[in-house]
Amino acid sequence: KAGVTQTPRYLIKTRGQQVTLSCSPISGHRSVSWYQQTPGQGLQFLFEYFSETQRNKGNFPGRFSGRQFSNSRSEMNVSTLELGDSALYLCASSGGANTGELFFGEGSRLTVL
Amino acid sequence: DQQVKQNSPSLSVQEGRISILNCDYTNSMFDYFLWYKKYPAEGPTFLISISSIKDKNEDGRFTVFLNKSAKHLSLHIVPSQPGDSAVYFCAAPTTSGTYKYIFGTGTRLKVLA
Numbered sequence: 001k002a003g004v005t006q007t008p009r010y011l012i013k014t015r016g017q018q019v020t021l022s023c024s025p026i027s028g029h030r031s032v033s034w035y036q037q038t039p040g041q042g043l044q045f046l047f048e049y050f051s052e053t054q055r056n057k058g059n060f061p062g063r064f065s066g067r068q069f070s071n072s073r074s075e076m077n078v079s080t081l082e083l084g085d086s087a088l089y090l091c092a093s094s095g096g097a098n099t100g101e102l103f104f105g106e107g108s109r110l111t112v113l
Numbered sequence: 114d115q116q117v118k119q120n121s122p123s124l125s126v127q128e129g130r131i132s133i134l135n136c137d138y139t140n141s142m143f144d145y146f147l148w149y150k151k152y153p154a155e156g157p158t159f160l161i162s163i164s165s166i167k168d169k170n171e172d173g174r175f176t177v178f179l180n181k182s183a184k185h186l187s188l189h190i191v192p193s194q195p196g197d198s199a200v201y202f203c204a205a206p207t208t209s210g211t212y213k214y215i216f217g218t219g220t221r222l223k224v225l226a
Contacts, residue, residue, distance in 0.1 A: 004156070009220055031212050042202060042218035056213040082164070086159045100145065102212060104156030110141075 004105035006091050012111045018079040021092065021108045024073050027092030031055075031103065032074040034066060037088040046089075049074055078110075086112045117205055118138045119143045119217035134220045135141040136203035139184065143205040148177060148188050151219070157218050160201070161188070193224045 005024040013019050025032050033056075034046040045058040049068035064075040072093075078085055088109050092102035118137045126132045131209045134147070145164045149157035163170040165185065170177050176189045190197055200219045207213045 033212050033214075035216070040122075040218060041217035043204075043214075044212055045207075045215070048212050058213075061124075092212070100206055100212065101147065101159045101162070102149075102157075102214065104149075104158070106156045107153070 004091055004093050004103055006089075006105035006108050008094055008108060009106065010109045010111075012113060013081050014113050015081055015083060017080060017081050018077060019110060020075055020077045021075045021091075021110075023076075023091030023105060024095075025074070025091075026095070026103055029093035029095030030072055031094040031101070032068055033092045033094070034070060034074070034076050035090045035092065036060075037090060037107070038086075043090065046076065081110050081112045088112060116207070117203060117215045117217045119201075119203060119220050121220050122218070123221040123223070125225060127222045130197055131194045132188075132193040132197065132222055132224065134188040134201050134203075136186050136188075136220065137184060138186070138205060140205070140207075141184065143163045145206070146177070146179065146186055147204045147214075148175075149202045149204060149216075150197075151202065156164075157202060179183055190222075193222075195226050196202075197223045198222055198224045 007022045031050045033048040035043040048056040052068045063079045068074045088107045090107045092104045147162040148160040150160045151157040179186045202219045204214045204216045
């Protein structure tokens, strides 16, 4: 069973640009969540999508957005990039009745110069 | 307002000894808690969970204890192995039935050979 796949793994952008990150969940999983990891801050919840609908949203500015497609694949977009957006962006998928375990991808490392 | 706290950013333990990682929480409504382990350049992987109705859950070398009166949980690793060296995160779901999680800031465990 293939795991969660995130692309790209690494990218460098400059301030003011925008970026789109992609996540393919585990087959059959309908929930996709996004987290931002920065040093000292742990994992900060961005948003969760379930069946193409945003079910939960974290405390991030409107520059952070996402969507989910009918095949459960998800994208997140960050517009007008700031230096502080440099982080590891992690996608996690979950599905079915279980303990609520999240299955994470390896992340997309974004560096904003 | 951090609802899940890991107050020790790092911990060093000798191989073969016990590692104890701690986590405190403020919200008594959490249904369950999870521990994740993260190696560099990889996404977090699920380690063990505990329901709020239990006070202990064991899985091999890993045991999680929950003290509801103190709002404290701890992860015990016995015996510790060099391969256990990683960052450990505790997490709790903020909303029942969804996958919006609050994560602690993590504890970096180093097991010395």
